[in-house]
Amino acid sequence: MGRRKKGEVGRGREHGSGRVLGSRRASWGWQHPLGLEDQHKHRLRVDPVPHDAPKPPGYTRFVCVSDTHSRTDPIQMPYGDVLIHAGDFTELGLPSEVKKFNEWLGSLPYEYKIVIAGNHELTFDQEFMADLIKQDFYYFPSVSKLKPENYENVQSLLTNCIYLQDSEVTVRGFRVYGSPWQPWFYGWGFNLPRGQALLEKWNLIPEGVDILITHGPPLGFLDWVPKKMQRVGCVELLNTVQRRVQPRLHVFGHIHEGYGVMADGTTTYVNASVCTVNYQPVNPPIVIDLPTPRNS
Numbered sequence: 001m002g003r004r005k006k007g008e009v010g011r012g013r014e015h016g017s018g019r020v021l022g023s024r025r026a027s028w029g030w031q032h033p034l035g036l037e038d039q040h041k042h043r044l045r046v047d048p049v050p051h052d053a054p055k056p057p058g059y060t061r062f063v064c065v066s067d068t069h070s071r072t073d074p075i076q077m078p079y080g081d082v083l084i085h086a087g088d089f090t091e092l093g094l095p096s097e098v099k100k101f102n103e104w105l106g107s108l109p110y111e112y113k114i115v116i117a118g119n120h121e122l123t124f125d126q127e128f129m130a131d132l133i134k135q136d137f138y139y140f141p142s143v144s145k146l147k148p149e150n151y152e153n154v155q156s157l158l159t160n161c162i163y164l165q166d167s168e169v170t171v172r173g174f175r176v177y178g179s180p181w182q183p184w185f186y187g188w189g190f191n192l193p194r195g196q197a198l199l200e201k202w203n204l205i206p207e208g209v210d211i212l213i214t215h216g217p218p219l220g221f222l223d224w225v226p227k228k229m230q231r232v233g234c235v236e237l238l239n240t241v242q243r244r245v246q247p248r249l250h251v252f253g254h255i256h257e258g259y260g261v262m263a264d265g266t267t268t269y270v271n272a273s274v275c276t277v278n279y280q281p282v283n284p285p286i287v288i289d290l291p292t293p294r295n296s
């Protein structure tokens with residue numbers, strides 16, 4: 001599919017609250033080495049597409065959720081073609097939770113359902129589990145008690161979706177890549193130190209990906225934690241998204257406080273956290289329409 005030119009306005013934000021600024025740099029010449037002055041100038045809050053808005057002809061409708069944390073019952077799922085779940089579908093990755101989530105997926109009518117893991121899917125992180133069994137971390141007692149044969153093939157319980165873990169799939173002509181890693185967060189699953197370790201994971205994302213799904217946000221986009229008065233997104237992910245991969249859509253969650261949609265003129269960013277910071281599943285799924293590639 002043809003790549004959009006930098007600064008071109010994508011379909012998703014025609015429903016939004018205003019125009020997207022161009023990509024003009026500061027006239028006084030200095031550029032932040034991490035591109036921060038760029039994105040501070042151009043990022044923009046966007047209103048999500050109303051669930052009852054008709055889908056334009058020739059478009060694919062993505063329904064984005066994340067951080068459902070085994071609380072799917074009250075969620076009103078809107079019409080769409082492709083479901084994206086950006087991780088934290090359980091509380092602890094217990095096989096019983098994964099089975100329940102898979103049943104919920106099976107009840108949904110979408111043509112494709114794409115899922116990644118988050119830091120709460122402890123059993124999906126094989127290295128984490130190997131350590132947990134040895135050390136018996138006191139704050140994960142119910143997971144420490146699992147026998148290896150109970151979680152070795154936990155991914156295979158997800159029969160009603162496409163599960164991505166540092167991997168890619170093409171649906172309806174869109175190249176979609178998913179990755180569960182995030183900056184270290186109290187020793188949960190798929191944690192890595194900031195800097196090189198995370199960058200090495202982001203370097204696996206191929207150029208030409210249209211839709212990127214990660215569990216955590218990039219720095220500066222829907223990553224504000226009011227309690228800490230801090231942005232907690234990953235700067236290496238920001239660089240990867242804005243400077244190298246430039247996907248049309250980046251879906252993530254993890255920071256429940258950051259639910260919403262933003263855009264920078266190239267990429268639409270969705271923090272799809274269904275659960276609030278208090279684990280109330282009240283944020284509606286976020287709908288994004290993208291033009292379906294002609295050759296699909």
Ligand SMILES: [Zn+2]
Nearest residue numbers: 067088254256
């Ligand atoms: Zn979460």
Ligand SMILES: [Zn+2]
Nearest residue numbers: 088118119254
């Ligand atoms: Zn998380």
